[in-house]
Amino acid sequence: MRAFILDNPEIIVEALEILAEREARAETQARLAAYPELFADAARLGEGDVAAPRRIVEFFDYKCVPCKTIHPALVEFVAAHPEVRLEMRQLPILTPGSERAARFALASREIYGDETYRAVHDRLWDVRGPLNTAGFQRIAGTLDLDFAKIAPVMESEAVTSRITYNRDVAIALGVLGTPAFVTPDSVVFGSTDIEALSEVWLSR
The missing domain is CATH 1.20.5 (Single alpha-helices involved in coiled-coils or other helix-helix interfaces)
Structure with missing residues (x-):
């Protein structure tokens, strides 16, 4: 030997x-192991079959350009691998507007449910300018939502605890930026190389 x-x-x-x-x-x-519910929580926002046996959790920020850049490739990846569910979670870390937008989206879900959450998310995803109250009011108007009901819920314990939880997970996993992708045995952040990411996800 x-x-x-x-x-x-x-x-x-x-x-x-x-x-x-x-x-x-x-x-x-x-x-x-400290966050077993990360992969067991009911689906809220994402791509793919909610019953798919494999889940990838993506942490994103509405001001994150790389998040938006890689998203079409992620949609294609999930479509090609029906056994995978991509679950998107709010991690507003880039600007104060990021957190305001996350709170607006999550508050919309608290009042109107998941379908409205997705609709609000899609419009926030397309915003290129500032993320502020005036913009949120316009989005609410286009979706026939009552912003006066949404606004107080943006500061609610339910919304705050969700954002805090996501940040706690990110800190515990050493995530320093978005997009961040987490599986039961891998953490990758800041990458937009879908081929490299696919290799990690499909090798497990």
Whole structure:
């Protein structure tokens, strides 16, 4: 064995790489163990069959250009892999407007339900300017929603706790930016390389 290793020292490097990958995966799994509901919560917003057996959680921000850039490729990926559900979660970290928009979307869901949440999300996703009250009022008007009912719920405990929970998970997993993609044994953030991401997701 010693002679073989001396003749093929590259296997040591390969073994160390495999060990490091296993240790990183085990560490990720240990951190995620504190948040078992992350992959078990009822579907709220995302792409793919809500009953799909494999779930990828994406943390996004409405001001995140890379999030919007990669989204069409994610839709295609999910369409090509019906066993996968992409669940999108609010992680407003880029600007104060990001949090206001997240609160508006989540408050809309609290009052009107998931279908309206998706409609509000789609319009916020397309906003290129500031994310402010005037804009939210316009979106509410186009969807025939009562912004006067939505506004107080934006500061409710239910909305605040959801945003806080998402931030807590992100901090625990070492997420430093969006988009961030989390599976039961992997965490990747800041990447828009769908081929590289697909390789990670489908290798498990």
